[in-house]
Amino acid sequence: MKKPVFKQIDGNTTNYWMLLALLGGFVLAAIGSHFYMEHGGHYVTGMSNQIVWGLPHVFAVFLIVAASGALNVASISSVFGKTAYKPLAPLSTLLALALLAGGLMVLVLDLGRPDRLIVAMTQYNFKSIFAWNMILYNGFFAIVAVYMWTMMQRSMNKYSKIAGFSAFIWRLMLTTGTGSIFGFLVARQAYDAAIMAPMFVVMSFSFGLAIFMLVVIASYKWTERPLGDATFNRLKNLLGVFVAGVLYFVIAQHLTNLYATEHHGVEAFILRDGGIYTNMFWYGQIILGSLIPLAIIYHPATGSSRSAISVASILIILGGLAQMYVIIIGGQAYPLELFPGKEVSSSFFDGMVNAYKPTLAEGLLGLGGFAVALLMVAFAVKVLRFLPESLADEAVDPHHIK
Amino acid sequence: MSPTKSDHKTDQYRRKFLAQSAAVAGLSIAPGIVLNQVAHAKADSDKASDTNRWGMLIDTNKCSKGCTDCVTACQDENGWGTGETHSSKEQQAQWIRKVTITDKQTGHVQSLPLMCQHCETAPCVDVCPTGASMQRKDGIVQVDKHICIGCRYCMMACPYKARSFIHEKLELQKATAPRGIGTVESCNMCAHRVDKDQNPACVEACSKAEHGAMIFGDLKDANSAISIELKKHGGEQIRADLGLNTGVRYQGL
Amino acid sequence: MMSLRQFAKHLVVLVGLTALPMISNAGDLGPVPPKAKTKASEKTECVEPISEMRKNHMSFLKHKRDETMREGVRTKTHSLTECIDCHVTPKKNGEFARIGDSEHFCSSCHNYAAVNVDCFDCHSDLPEGASNKLHSLNKKNPHHKELAANGSLTKETLNVLTEGDNK
Numbered sequence: 031m032k033k034p035v036f037k038q039i040d041g042n043t044t045n046y047w048m049l050l051a052l053l054g055g056f057v058l059a060a061i062g063s064h065f066y067m068e069h070g071g072h073y074v075t076g077m078s079n080q081i082v083w084g085l086p087h088v089f090a091v092f093l094i095v096a097a098s099g100a101l102n103v104a105s106i107s108s109v110f111g112k113t114a115y116k117p118l119a120p121l122s123t124l125l126a127l128a129l130l131a132g133g134l135m136v137l138v139l140d141l142g143r144p145d146r147l148i149v150a151m152t153q154y155n156f157k158s159i160f161a162w163n164m165i166l167y168n169g170f171f172a173i174v175a176v177y178m179w180t181m182m183q184r185s186m187n188k189y190s191k192i193a194g195f196s197a198f199i200w201r202l203m204l205t206t207g208t209g210s211i212f213g214f215l216v217a218r219q220a221y222d223a224a225i226m227a228p229m230f231v232v233m234s235f236s237f238g239l240a241i242f243m244l245v246v247i248a249s250y251k252w253t254e255r256p257l258g259d260a261t262f263n264r265l266k267n268l269l270g271v272f273v274a275g276v277l278y279f280v281i282a283q284h285l286t287n288l289y290a291t292e293h294h295g296v297e298a299f300i301l302r303d304g305g306i307y308t309n310m311f312w313y314g315q316i317i318l319g320s321l322i323p324l325a326i327i328y329h330p331a332t333g334s335s336r337s338a339i340s341v342a343s344i345l346i347i348l349g350g351l352a353q354m355y356v357i358i359i360g361g362q363a364y365p366l367e368l369f370p371g372k373e374v375s376s377s378f379f380d381g382m383v384n385a386y387k388p389t390l391a392e393g394l395l396g397l398g399g400f401a402v403a404l405l406m407v408a409f410a411v412k413v414l415r416f417l418p419e420s421l422a423d424e425a426v427d428p429h430h431i432k
Numbered sequence: 433m434s435p436t437k438s439d440h441k442t443d444q445y446r447r448k449f450l451a452q453s454a455a456v457a458g459l460s461i462a463p464g465i466v467l468n469q470v471a472h473a474k475a476d477s478d479k480a481s482d483t484n485r486w487g488m489l490i491d492t493n494k495c496s497k498g499c500t501d502c503v504t505a506c507q508d509e510n511g512w513g514t515g516e517t518h519s520s521k522e523q524q525a526q527w528i529r530k531v532t533i534t535d536k537q538t539g540h541v542q543s544l545p546l547m548c549q550h551c552e553t554a555p556c557v558d559v560c561p562t563g564a565s566m567q568r569k570d571g572i573v574q575v576d577k578h579i580c581i582g583c584r585y586c587m588m589a590c591p592y593k594a595r596s597f598i599h600e601k602l603e604l605q606k607a608t609a610p611r612g613i614g615t616v617e618s619c620n621m622c623a624h625r626v627d628k629d630q631n632p633a634c635v636e637a638c639s640k641a642e643h644g645a646m647i648f649g650d651l652k653d654a655n656s657a658i659s660i661e662l663k664k665h666g667g668e669q670i671r672a673d674l675g676l677n678t679g680v681r682y683q684g685l
Numbered sequence: 686m687m688s689l690r691q692f693a694k695h696l697v698v699l700v701g702l703t704a705l706p707m708i709s710n711a712g713d714l715g716p717v718p719p720k721a722k723t724k725a726s727e728k729t730e731c732v733e734p735i736s737e738m739r740k741n742h743m744s745f746l747k748h749k750r751d752e753t754m755r756e757g758v759r760t761k762t763h764s765l766t767e768c769i770d771c772h773v774t775p776k777k778n779g780e781f782a783r784i785g786d787s788e789h790f791c792s793s794c795h796n797y798a799a800v801n802v803d804c805f806d807c808h809s810d811l812p813e814g815a816s817n818k819l820h821s822l823n824k825k826n827p828h829h830k831e832l833a834a835n836g837s838l839t840k841e842t843l844n845v846l847t848e849g850d851n852k
Contacts, residue, residue: 070518071600071613078522079596082587142582142597142614146562150581155563160585164561216555216674217591366593368546368670369533369685376531376546378593379522480757568757576754577807604816605809607766612807627757 034117034425036182036415039253046252046408053405060398063391064139072142075392080384081362086140088354089396092237093133093403094167094208095230096350098201099238101126101174103265104181105201108194114264117418117426118246119194123178124416125242125407126201130170132403136395159210166204173197182415205231212357219296220361225286229279233350236272240346243269245407247340249417258423259334266339270327273346277320280353292370299364299383300356307360310352319349359386474629485571485679486621487651488635489658489667490544492684494645497543502646503528505637506547509622510609518600525596525611527619528634542684545634545646547619548573548594549670550679556586556595565616571651571679574620582614591671594618621648621679651679716797718790719782721772732762746804765804770812780817784810 039046067074077084104122107115138144151168154161177197180190209230215221243265250257284301287293300311323342325332332338363384368374374381411417418425506528507513516524528547534540550573556565557573564580567573575586575595587595595618602612608624611617622632631639631648638646649658661667667681687695732738733745749763761767772790775781782788784805787796791810795802 068614072597073516073519073523073599078520078599079525079587079593080522082584082597142584142616143580146579146581149579150562150583153562153579155560157558158561158585160559160561160583211585214559215589217589362588366591368531368592371536373534373536374531376529378526378529378546380529380531380546380593384522474757476759476761478758479752566755568755570757574754578750578754601806603809604811605807607769607809607813610807610809615807623757624759627759 034418035420036117036120036417037419038413038415039249039411039417041412046412049408050405053401053408056394056401057398057405059394060136060139060396060401063394063398064144066391067140067395068144074389076387076389077392078384078386080379081359081386083358083362084386085355085359085388085392086136086395088351088358089399090133090136090140091208091211091358092351092354093129093136093399095205095234096237096241097126097129097133097234098170098205098208099234099236100129100242101197101201102235102238103242104177105194105198108177108191109198114261114426117421118242118261120178120181120416121246121407121411122242123174123181123197124410125245125403126238127171127174127178128403128406128410129238129241130167131406132399132401134167135402136399139395159207159214163204163207163211166200166207170200170204173200201234202231205234212361217366218361218364219293219367220300220357220364223283223287225279225283229276229283232272232275232279233353236269236276236346237350239265239269239272240343240350244340244343244347245404246421247336247343249411250421251336253417255417256420256422256425257336258421258426260423261421261426262336262339263334266327266333269339269343269346270324273320273323273327277316277324280315280320295367296364300360304360304363304383307356307363310360311356314352315349315356318345319352320346323349362386474627476627480568480570480572480627482569482571483652485651486626487550487571487649487658487679487681488621488632489647489649489661490680490682491645492542492544492682494643495543495545496643497530497532497541499543499643500530501637501641501643502545502634503530505633506619509606509625509633510611511604511606512609512611515602515604516598516600523597523599525598525617527596527617544682544685546592546594546670547634547680548590548621549592549676550621551676552679553676555589555591555676559585559589561585568623570626572621572623572626573618574623575616575618577610577612577615577617580615582616584616586616590618591674591676716787716794718793719772719774719776719788721790722770722774732767765808766813769808769810773810773812773815775815781811781815 075084101122103115104119104126106112107119138147141147150164154165156162173193174197177190177193180186180193206227209227212221213223213226246257246265247262249255284297287297300307302308304311323346326338326342326345327333332342363386365374365381365383368380503513510527512525512527528545531544531546533542533544535542550567550571552571554565554567554573557567559565561583562579562581564576564578565573565586566576582597584597587593587597595616597616598611598613600613605611622630622634625632625636630636635646635648638644647658647661649656651659651662653659654663662681665683667683668685669676669678669681670685733741738745745763746765746768750765752758753764773781774790776788782792784802785792785796787793789810791802791805
């Protein structure tokens with residue numbers, strides 16, 4: 031097989047600069063939102079003592095989960111030896127780092143005391159999965175950076191297999207840790223489930239690859255470099271498998287909950303009575319986010335169309351955000367079961383569904399995370415050799431299967 | 433008249449009697465004095481120790497629906513309830529609240545105060561990334577706001593929704609209850625009062641008004657009023673199924 | 686290689702720029718913190734010698750805060766509340782300076798040194814019970830109705846109203 035030739039993009043068209051300006055604008059808006067929130071306090075947001083984590087966390091957790099998934103393509107090439115994916119491996123590591131940076135930015139900027147970040151990075155309560163996550167996130171940056179280095183510097187290529195293996199194990203631990211943030215919470219009916227951790231791992235496969243596909247399709251289209259069907263189909267089929275995987279875990283989770291009477295309250299809330307959460311679940315997560323993309327990916331009429339698959343990827347991302355919204359905010363909206371079987375009321379909004387009205391500032395902060403990630407990728411491919419010059423079938427795999 | 437032999441003997445008997453009475457009296461009072469010194473022990477320089485475990489017992493049968501004496505007392509003592517002028521009602525801090533419970537089957541209505549339950553294995557302490565959410569050796573659970581980064585994970589973790597986040601700038605805080613923007617707080621069982629051998633403000637107010645619904649004391653001291661009452665009539669935890677071994681117990685649930 | 690002349694020119698510019706802030710701050714003798722409530726005497730010593738305090742007050746406070754918060758030790762030595770009680774005193778016009786004003790004890794030095802003080806987001810910057818607000822007038826008294834509407838009375842108004850009263 032011919033060795034892929036990597037080359038920086040030219041990046042000298044007006045469209046490219048406009049893209050950077052657009053993304054930069056969103057980043058500035060996010061920073062502005064942060065100052066607005068921090069200056070007077072969180073009272074300007076829709077978050078409260080009842081809905082403690084809001085839209086920023088939906089975006090942040092989504093980006094962090096997608097980050098570990100974006101590393102998949104590189105892992106498949108290094109760990110599982112599928113050489114057809116090798117040309118895309120450096121881009122995969124770049125996207126992973128960028129998405130994690132974006133997600134963490136949103137998370138840190140939403141803290142009540144972001145000036146105490148150094149405390150969070152030096153004082154650890156090792157019983158806290160949150161503390162472990164901080165170690166995992168920082169480690170992810172280091173390990174993936176080293177992995178990227180082993181792939182991009184010729185003399186280091188011989189270490190890329192071991193680096194790739196370490197990165198693969200680390201990202202599994204990281205996503206397990208992220209899922210466990212919710213899985214370890216005994217207090218709330220919607221959490222406290224062992225399935226959270228593996229479900230988040232499979233979600234990371236799906237979301238990460240969807241974003242990766244969009245980045246690949248867009249960058250090859252806009253730089254007019256060839257993207258062959260072999261690569262395209264491989265990625266597309268893999269995406270279909272991951273989306274189906276997430277759907278399986280969601281079904282397993284809800285069926286298990288429906289079997290236990292004690293969970294019927296929260297299940298009825300999510301699946302039927304929850305208003306916006308029910309709509310997000312069925313229309314957002316299931317139909318738009320899972321069923322329609324599966325149909326697009328596997329239907330012969332749409333499966334080979336670049337634009338159709340792009341639409342499917344966007345729908346998967348939107349469905350993923352909806353899924354995060356239902357998990358994070360829906361889980362808090364449902365009241366705590368302090369006295370099972372009794373009606374509860376108080377001045378602190380016990381016993382009732384809690385309302386949440388997200389504000390523009392929170393939305394801009396969340397979108398800023400996406401913008402930071404994409405800005406990093408768009409800039410990096412111009413200065414360093416992340417993108418193969420050609421992903422045409424002959425260049426990638428002379429013995430390709432169409 | 434010169435003292436006769438019998439007078440001298442009487443004096444001797446009197447002296448003996450007085451000496452013996454004094455001894456008996458002394459012996460009977462002494463344990464009281466010693467015990468009192470042991471119970472009333474904490475000097476300012478003493479550290480909180482695990483020989484104590486502070487707890488509360490609340491008799492919901494004595495708690496009336498309209499009464500909020502404990503809530504008002506807590507507000508006065510710790511300086512919350514006013515001053516958060518920008519925050520919505522959902523965003524304002526509440527350290528303690530009265531909860532009304534109606535049994536759907538029987539229609540029976542109950543009322544009780546709900547505050548941080550000071551669990552032995554507190555979920556909020558487990559999940560805090562920096563260790564700001566902490567438990568003192570004597571069982572009091574509180575937030576060390578010096579290292580709190582305001583991530584609100586403890587608020588997600590608390591089964592009793594006991595914690596509040598401060599959503600705006602505050603000023604003129606009470607010297608014994610510092611509280612500030614961007615950090616999380618909750619009932620700390622008036623640790624500053626407990627350290628001076630006083631009752632928490634809520635318990636004090638309930639006793640003063642003679643409702644008698646709240647008792648505070650040392651769960652590790654078998655002779656304390658709370659331990660005796662718990663032994664006699666029992667006391668349940670809210671969400672006992674979680675196995676948290678709360679320091680706050682309720683009767684009549 | 687530059688000539689000696691060029692080098693001399695660069696040197697003059699460098700020295701000049703470096704000296705500029707020193708020249709503009711000439712005569713600045715440093716911060717002047719306001720006086721504490723009780724001056725040290727035989728009966729009430731200062732907590733630590735002045736030079737000790739200047740160098741180490743942050744360490745004293747940091748250790749004490751953990752002792753009090755985590756261990757429940759409530760002695761007065763190095764207690765922040767005690768510092769504020771003694772050092773934060775009203776200005777000549779009876780009002781208290783707030784943290785951030787250069788007349789507040791802590792800010793007088795911290796503003797000068799441009800070092801952020803983290804304490805007062807949570808701790809009150811005034812002694813307990815101190816306030817710049819006077820109690821509002823009894824709203825039920827018909828004489829007070831107008832003034833009471835705003836809820837507070839400034840010192841100036843009070844002085845005018847009580848002029849000539851027996852002190």
